[in-house]
Amino acid sequence: MCGIAGLFGKSPVVTEHLGEHLGAMLSKLSDRGPDSAGVAFYRDPAPAGATKVSLFSPDPHYEWGHVRDGLATAFGGDPEPEVRASHAVFVVDADADRAQEWLRERHPELRIMSAGERIEIYKEAGLPTDFVARFALEDIQGSHALGHTRMATESRVTTQHSHPFSTGLDLCLVHNGSLSNHNRLRLELQREGMTFQTDNDTEVAAGYLTWRLREGASLREALEGSLRDLDGFFTFAVGTADGFAVLRDPIACKPAVLAETDDWVAMASEYRAIAVLPGAEHATVWEPAPATLYVWERALV
């Protein structure tokens, strides 16, 4: 069992309090996934030509200033990090490939959680309600966000095993369910040049989407391909720079609820995580059909 939450703001009622609302949703999903929690926020786009990266350090006393100084020397500018608990977000004055290559080479002790124009990922082992407070989610504004609470069934409980998983620039995946062909698929994707940080099944699904997108598929094609190529149970929520998508496997035994008002679109594993949103009692509420892709993007709303 895990919990998923997605929130897409259509008005300042939600976008100005995005972190507060997503935090409330995650807290309601705490008992679906007490092992760890994670979020992806889409906000504050980096200037053209620059890249926003989210970094994780397992060292609680890590000196982020060293990274800042190195980035300033290598790429110029003033990359002052925004630090939240074990994570820091930098805006690097370089394209995503160069920024990530430099970070991997100079700071192998760090993990790159996400990269892109807008995305920020924070995730950590521990109780979701503690995570919400520790990462001060209530301060965060933004256009849309995804969250996850994890009850591990197939691999260890660590920061790296937590969701969301990055699936490329400004893309991420959260998952409720379990995949049964992930070991074979991981081998096949490794042959295609993909690399994996953990033995987690969801990371393979993320890697699959990344690979399909790299090969030229649209997000819709990649997700519809997952219905054929992934064996197992899943409700997926995928974050993009412009919105999010929801997909359930054809058997659809992992829950999902969608709801919409004039101010927001939300998805969650259970309605009680939506009930905390403003005006939820008057929302249109429905259950997404199996094997059917639902997409919200800013351009469409």
Add this chain to the structure above:
Amino acid sequence: MATRTEPAVEVVDLERTPLRELNHRLHAPADVPERWRVVNPGGRHAIAVGVDAPIEVDVEGHVGYYCAGMNQQATIRVHGNCGVGVAENMMSGSVVVDGNASQSAGATGRGGLLVIRGDASSRCGISMKGADIVVRGSVGHMSAFMAQKGCLLVCGDAGDALGDSIYEARLYVRGQVASLGADCVEKELRDEHAAEVRALLERAGIDDVDASEFRRYGSARELYNFHIDHAGDF
């Protein structure tokens, strides 16, 4: 002559009263008020489960999983949507949902009546054992899977694999059936079946649908016994 008065309604606000306290009071053997109104359900799970008294409970809003599970005698109305497993294993009484129901509505029910005024999603009536279920809208895939006894009546459409591995439950569908499951076949709607459909519609308070518009589905009874002739197929 004594003046007959409406029984007082006991109002419970789940924003203020713990759910466990509500269910504990509903289970009290004596001194249970006849009428209850539950407000601010907020999608909580297991609201009004295990009631065994001839009382009426109105829940004002959306509920989570297993609402009204194991119901006996009570009439429980949900003025909203339901999560997974509404009225699962109902023994008697009735449960009425104004909105939609999620998966496994009425699962394993042995008696009583479940009415869903909206749609029910997948596995509606899975393993039902004698309860009756009336859905004003449509049902999702794998509905009436291994259904043993009772009736599932659907005024709209049914999803894939309706009645897979069905035993002796009777299925009535007015709209399209996406596909039938293993050993489920269409059967003739004879007069006694039309009468049964009429009775179900009446019990559910549906008066704008004609019994003759339904088609009947049930078990071909081909999976009941192991055929030695098929041993090589396994």
